[in-house]
Amino acid sequence: MSTTQPAPQVQHRQFQAAEFRVTFPGLVRSEWIKFWSVRSVVVTMAVSFVAIVGIGVLTSLATRAAFSTPEGAQAMAAQGFDGVAASLTGAQMGTLIVAAVGVIVVAGEFSTGMIRTSVVTAPRRLGIIGAKAVVLAVNVTVVTAVAVLLAFLLGQAVLNTRDLGASLGDDGVVRALLGNVAMLVGVALAGLGVGALIRNAAGGICTVVAAIFVVPLLLMPIPESWGGDHIREFWFSNTVTNATLVSQSDSYLSAGTGFGVFVAWVVVLLGLGALALRNRDV
Template structure:
């Protein structure tokens, strides 16, 4: 009887993942935020497609960038959600129950990151594919007409989703490290979105090289079908963004082992 009871309530990776999946989808703000992000991407894509005219000021803009311009807004929503997923538990005190249920602690962080990454990437990819196809219905007779089979287009659409996802995971790591929703949002806006823009205007050639591997710039390089002059290659951009996200998760992992809560 004791053995059966122990097996029934044993902590396993699958059960921790199931718990984090349940927490993500039963909190109303989670799916509202995800829906808002998807609607922003789709809405801006529809607007860009419906109002575009051949030969206008955007004729030289990469087609994928043009139709997925709303990713900049939708990505902020998903980044905020990443911060809420981790820092929100510290704010409400729910993290104590989570760490009591999983005494080894680190599986909680890995499960959160895994569930969040899979959810955000799936949502981002489906939204990007839908937005591209719907926008192209308006762009069919313009100089921005394209299809997913064109060289670099599908890679760019998938890269857009990957970039959005890794930025959101980076935000999740910031929330877990700072344990404050306001602090996480401030760090993401200031450190990830604003800092590279400030560094980019400094009159030093080395800054140009450094900034191209910052998170937002790397994500931008991933989402273009044609190479951007002066930007990192898609492979280098993906590697840089993955390392940023991994570093953002490594800090809270270290803190979880060092602190009581």
């Protein structure tokens, strides 16, 4: 008589899926990788560095040449010579370039469809543009700060050959350097907001170019009786003018007030971009 042996009991080990949460530091790391993985962004950042330094040095050379004759020296003095402004001329061109970087960072994802992946990863969406803003601000600050300082040092070295240069210890010089860096970072963040609103790289860049270079020219003919002077003072690209100069101009807001209005412009544009990203379909 045979007996049936019971089958051995197999114990199955229960596995529990690990829970992963999307955190803001994780989004920042992701955006950092994406920022330096896009060739157009890397090239544009390099171009901004070269433009700030190169144009500043070339302008300083041209200024020194203008002082080589008595007539040229008189003309420069009549225009209100500012050696620091001459060496930082490249920062004005740099605003256009870093604004393009801000637009590309977000609009490029809409053109490639990558934004859908980002939204699936972070459904609340606001963290996406917040992480982009942090990464953009950090990178633009570092790159442009080095470029602005180098442009100043090289430009003043050129001007010092005719005893026209300034030093970091002179009144208003450090403020002008920091003001130019703050202007570049703010314009880049404004470009990010515009890019999130328009969602097209070409359209966003054209809009920023118009806001920085075209609209101020169109505001010039507005008479003072219509409030033209106040409109010009409070326009986005004019607000920070005195913060970037050693010699202050009465035609613009004071350095402190102008910088505060400039920050308000940037916050509003970023906020509008964030609302568009959160509420509109992708």
